Amino acid sequence: MREPITSREMGALDLNCEYFGLSRLQLMENAGKAVADEILKRFSGGKVVLFAGSGNNAGDGFVAVRFLKGFDVDVVLARDVKSELARRNLDILVKAGFSVFPWQDYDFDYADIVIDGLLGTGFRGELRRPYSDIVRAINESESFVVSIDVPSGMNADSGEYREAVKADLTVTFHRPKPGLSRSPEIAGEVVVADIGIPEEFEKLAGPGDFRLAYRRFEDGHKGSHGKVLVVGGYPYVGAPFLAAYSTYKAGADIVTLAVPESVYPQVSSFSPEIIPRKLRGDEITEKNVEEITELARKHDVVVFGMGTVDKGDVAEEISKGVEKIVLDAGGLTATPHCRSILTPHRQEFERVFGYEASEESVLVAANSIDGAVLLKGKRDIVSDGRRVKYNDTGNAGMTVGGTGDVLAGVAGALFAICDDPFHAACAAAFITGLAGDMCLEEKGYNFTALDVAEKIPYAVKKVMELK
Ligand SMILES: NC(=O)C1=CN([C@@H]2O[C@H](COP(=O)(O)OP(=O)(O)OC[C@H]3O[C@@H](n4cnc5c(N)ncnc54)[C@H](O)[C@@H]3O)[C@@H](O)[C@H]2O)[C@H](O)CC1
Numbered sequence: 013m014r015e016p017i018t019s020r021e022m023g024a025l026d027l028n029c030e031y032f033g034l035s036r037l038q039l040m041e042n043a044g045k046a047v048a049d050e051i052l053k054r055f056s057g058g059k060v061v062l063f064a065g066s067g068n069n070a071g072d073g074f075v076a077v078r079f080l081k082g083f084d085v086d087v088v089l090a091r092d093v094k095s096e097l098a099r100r101n102l103d104i105l106v107k108a109g110f111s112v113f114p115w116q117d118y119d120f121d122y123a124d125i126v127i128d129g130l131l132g133t134g135f136r137g138e139l140r141r142p143y144s145d146i147v148r149a150i151n152e153s154e155s156f157v158v159s160i161d162v163p164s165g166m167n168a169d170s171g172e173y174r175e176a177v178k179a180d181l182t183v184t185f186h187r188p189k190p191g192l193s194r195s196p197e198i199a200g201e202v203v204v205a206d207i208g209i210p211e212e213f214e215k216l217a218g219p220g221d222f223r224l225a226y227r228r229f230e231d232g233h234k235g236s237h238g239k240v241l242v243v244g245g246y247p248y249v250g251a252p253f254l255a256a257y258s259t260y261k262a263g264a265d266i267v268t269l270a271v272p273e274s275v276y277p278q279v280s281s282f283s284p285e286i287i288p289r290k291l292r293g294d295e296i297t298e299k300n301v302e303e304i305t306e307l308a309r310k311h312d313v314v315v316f317g318m319g320t321v322d323k324g325d326v327a328e329e330i331s332k333g334v335e336k337i338v339l340d341a342g343g344l345t346a347t348p349h350c351r352s353i354l355t356p357h358r359q360e361f362e363r364v365f366g367y368e369a370s371e372e373s374v375l376v377a378a379n380s381i382d383g384a385v386l387l388k389g390k391r392d393i394v395s396d397g398r399r400v401k402y403n404d405t406g407n408a409g410m411t412v413g414g415t416g417d418v419l420a421g422v423a424g425a426l427f428a429i430c431d432d433p434f435h436a437a438c439a440a441a442f443i444t445g446l447a448g449d450m451c452l453e454e455k456g457y458n459f460t461a462l463d464v465a466e467k468i469p470y471a472v473k474k475v476m477e478l479k
């Protein structure tokens with residue numbers, strides 16, 4: 013059976029499909045048809061009762077019964093249908109003269125087949141009435157029970173349930189949900205239906221990947237959206253500033269920029285939002301490790317290396333004393349001792365890892381660290397040694413100097429609030445490229461790295477508003 017996929021990752025894939033042109037309505041149509049096909053393989057007619065909830069799980073059910081020609085179908089609604097796609101498919105049934113009943117008016121006495129379209133991956137918490145009454149009625153019936161995606165009442169990921177539909181057959185979509193193999197006693201026979209999502213779409217970073225990593229708390233207190241320490245700055249000062257500035261634009265609450273005292277005067281005047289910190293000495297050396305590690309204690313993640321050359325040894329020492337680190341430029345030669353994201357471009361990758369950059373070699377390289385490698389390029393390649401994703405946002409205008417610093421800063425901001433380096437790296441690649449595409453649209457090819465950083469909030473807003 014195919015590799016399982018969690019509800020959150022399936023939701024991200026759904027959003028990506030929509031973004032890549034394959035609508036949720038098409039997916040719902042394919043899902044519903046797949047359920048009907050499995051029923052038609054087993055039955056040529058009879059009494060069918062569809063119990064429908066309020067979301068897209070119900071929507072799949074409304075599609076399914078449309079394909080059960082010659083069956084005697086009753087549609088029973090547990091609650092008002094909230095999902096717009098499901099509502100659209102219910103309206104089709106009503107127009108086509110299907111019998112639709114609210115649960116409280118329905119006298120359920122017999123069905124050859126029950127279709128369980130109550131709850132799918134949107135189930136949270138406990139079953140509330142009338143769902144618990146309906147689940148009990150289904151389980152007490154002698155019907156053949158077909159659950160859509162997951163048996164209602166079961167947590168799709170953990171498989172946990174208090175009370176749940178006991179299905180004879182579960183038709184799930186694209187990939188099995190992890191919970192199904194954990195509670196086989198209620199899943200019954202599991203069929204994984206293809207609903208037309210191209211394999212390639214699973215390997216393409218999209219807005220869903222950004223939303224796996226990014227979140228905003230309404231009642232957030234200062235710092236809950238990430239505290240990032242950016243360290244770099246000799247001999248090039250602009251690079252660490254750009255990284256720090258981008259960290260801030262990508263949503264971090266607290267951004268501290270630590271640079272050697274030799275370049276501190278320029279940095280401390282750059283921008284009021286960024287807290288400047290002076291490191292002893294003209295350039296960063298092992299002597300600074302202790303003060304950097306000390307500073308890092310007050311932050312969620314360190315972004316190290318921008319504007320430095322060959323500081324892998326220092327980065328390595330720092331990584332022994334921190335939780336999470338993003339390594340770029342002079343930090344890339346380090347073997348990190350903590351969870352990390354490395355952001356090399358092709359030449360840096362080949363110098364640091366010693367082999368030709370490709371999907372396989374990025375995967376191998378990522379296997380050697382506890383984290384993710386983000387190989388920047390026309391098509392970025394991200395891997396954590398197990399998973400691989402490409403990112404196609406961005407354009408030729410992004411070869412301008414400094415966009416790598418912007419990406420490192422954005423990766424830091426996301427890694428500060430998302431513990432999965434792979435998700436954080438995919439999100440950073442996607443949103444930074446999208447910001448670059450917005451710059452291209454507005455300014456043509458002559459935009460700068462600072463323009464890209466300025467566009468990050470707009471790209472985030474665009475992605476967070478996608479439905
Ligand atoms: N790519 C895919 O996997 C596809 C999945 N499809 C189907 O969509 C559902 C998920 O739909 P969603 O609208 O997110 O949620 P549900 O339908 O599972 O839940 C509906 C609704 O129920 C409410 N709710 C949550 N918890 C409870 C509770 N404890 N008691 C009562 N009500 C509850 C909440 O408001 C939810 O929004 C997936 O399973 C698939 O069947 C697509 O249709 C096809 C592609």
Ligand SMILES: [K+]
Pocket residue numbers: 069128129130131132159160161162163164
């Ligand atoms: K279900």
